[in-house]
Amino acid sequence: MTDTSTIDALLRRHAAAAPATTAVIDPENRLSYAELDQTSRELATRLITAGIRKGTRVGVLLPNAVTWVQLACAITRIGAVLVPLSTLLRGGELSAQLRTAAVQHVITTTEFRGRRYPEELDALDRAGLPALQRIWTYRDVLAIDTGGVPDGFVAALAATVRPADPMAVIFTSGSSGAPKGVQHSHGNAIAAVRSGLKARCVTAETRLYLPMPFFWVGGFSGGILTALTAGATLITEATPTPEATLPLLARERVTLFRGWPDQAEALARHPQAAATDLSALRPGSLEALLPPEQRGAPGARAKLFGMTESFGPYCGYPADTDMPASAWGSCGKPFPGMEVRIVDPDSGVPVPPETVGEIQIRGRHLMRGLCRQPRHEVFTADGYYPTGDLGRLDAQGFLFYHGRADDMFKVSGATVYPSEVEAVLRAVPGVRAAFVTNIDGARGNTCAALVVGDTDVLSQDALHAAARAELSAFKVPGRWLLTEDEDLVPRGATGKLDVRRLRALLARS
Known part of the structure; x- marks a missing residue:
């Protein structure tokens, strides 16, 4: 069988086997696999003319679109290293990521959501960015004359790319601290995606809608690389x-809706939803948009679980299938190629099943490392990556998530896992999201909660009563902030909850 462990090999395979199959769709454009193969090769020729070669680090600062996919394919198929940059980044944050990843070229959109990125990039202090050689707009790249590149040069350069070669640097952050530049190779990234396709119910016939930005691993891995690995169609x-x-889902006959549960819930509540034909959606999609008979019982379907360092989910269960009852509420089981162990957070010693501790992961699908950090500072001596997540494995190997190690706190000497409290609050009718942390109260450390929901039917008294009915008294929040505004939830540049800002917000409430 032909090796398909590089982006170029995947593109050529699908272009030959299913040239007319649609690869990617946005509201204004669409490309077949044959067209994606051809246009990305033409784009790669322009990049080569611009001086980009194997190993060159190229930042991409664009919103989701067909052009993002073309550019990502062009960069990676010739062995250059893709560095997705968030359109949410501001000056200092952007400089830090460009510096950390040693980005040499940036390709940006001209304008998006009222921001003119070329001007913002030009305003950066270039003295602190010694690797940066040039900033291009996407239009600049399209205007490059390719007359000096010999025929077949792209194919020759692509042929030198091996699965072990670097493919991308993707930024992530924990609940606090500076974002980390996570390095992935072609081989580990594609293998990670391939290992989870069955659990995510993705095949070549899938028409996958994904709203997540491509600059995060959820969009790049769960969208672009998932579709490309399976030969599926991606809609964004x-x-x-x-x-x-809603009209896009109906018009394109989307069969699988993945992404954020809160977006699916917002769509389901929208007045237009009842008149929208979503009959093409299949089980495995986020359940808020499925008819009741296609949904699992509460907690019966696995919550796919992963991180940027594992290039997306490393744990799951077929998303259209109920797990065994004993595993309800779990994240499923580790995918083939990934080992998971639970250790005591203080000693690092593995703990028995059903014991909560820090999750550590190891395997061929794991990242190659972190930018500017030596391997011994990233991995344990025996090759595990300490994730900073808390969890437990049951006797059957199902993984249960218990929050972040740095989010765990104590009240009156007793341990509180925010995820446990959040799960109880999310089960209250009218609650859309809940975020729990600790603050310093009049009597010492206390539990506090930000709840997003319908304030017409919710009250602090009702939430307090619901929590008391299910939780020990020390776990019941003593400070509440109830809002309908989801934008009030503090998030960092990578979209993750900013716990420090959450604590400050709750302390002021």
Whole structure:
């Protein structure tokens, strides 16, 4: 069988085997696999003319669109290293990521959501960015004359790319601290995606809608690389809104909706939803958009679990299938190629089944390392990566998530896992999201909660009563902030909850 462990090999395979199959769709454009193969090769020729070669680090600062996919394929198929950059980044954050990843070229959109990125990039202090050689707009790249590149040069350069070669640097952050540049190779990234396709119910016939930005691993791995690995069709948009997304789902006969549960829930609540034909959606999609008979019982379907360092999910269960009852509420089981162990957070010693501790992972699908950090500072001596996540494995090997190690706190000497409290609050009718942490109260450390929901039917008294009915008294929040505004939830540049800002927000409430 032909090796398909590089981006170039995947593109050539699908272009030959299913040239007319649609590869990617946005609200204004669509490309077949043959067209994606051809246009990305032409784009790669322009990049080569610009001086980009194997190993060159190229930042991409664009919103979700067909052009993002073309550019990502062009960069990676010739062995250059893709560095997705968030359109949410501001000056200092952007400089830090460019510096950490030693980005040499940046390709940016001209304008998005009222921001003119070329001007913002030009305003950066270039003295602190010694690797940066040039900033291009996407239009600049399209205007490059390719007359000096011999025929077949792209194919020759692509042929030198091996599965072990670096493919991308993707930024992530924990609940606090500076973002980390996570390095992935072609081989580990594609293998990680391939190991989870069955659990995510993705095949070549899938028409996958994904709203997540491509600059995060959820969009790049769960969208672009998932579709490309399976030979599926990817549907996306730059600025999802219910008014635009619902017609897009119907028009493109989307079969699988993955992404954020809260977006699916918002779509399901929208007045336009009842009149929208979503009959093409299949089980495995986020359940808020499925008819009741296609949903699992509460907690019966696995919550796919992963991180940037594992290039997306490393743990799951077929998303259209109920797990055994004893595993309800779990994240499923580790995918083939990934080992998971639970250790005592203080000693690092493995703990018995059903014991909560820090999750450590090891395997061929794991990242190659972190930018500017030596291997011994990233991995344990026996090759495990300490994730900073808390969890437990049951006797059957199902993984249960218990929050972040740095989010865990104590009240009156007793341990509180925020995820446990959040799960109880999310089960209250009218609650859309819940975020729990600790603050310093009049009597010492206390539990506090930000709840997003319908304030017409919710009250602090009702939430307090619901928590008391299910939780020990020390786990019941003593400070509440109830809002309908989801934008009030503090998030960092990579979209993760900013716990420090959450604590400050709750302390002021």
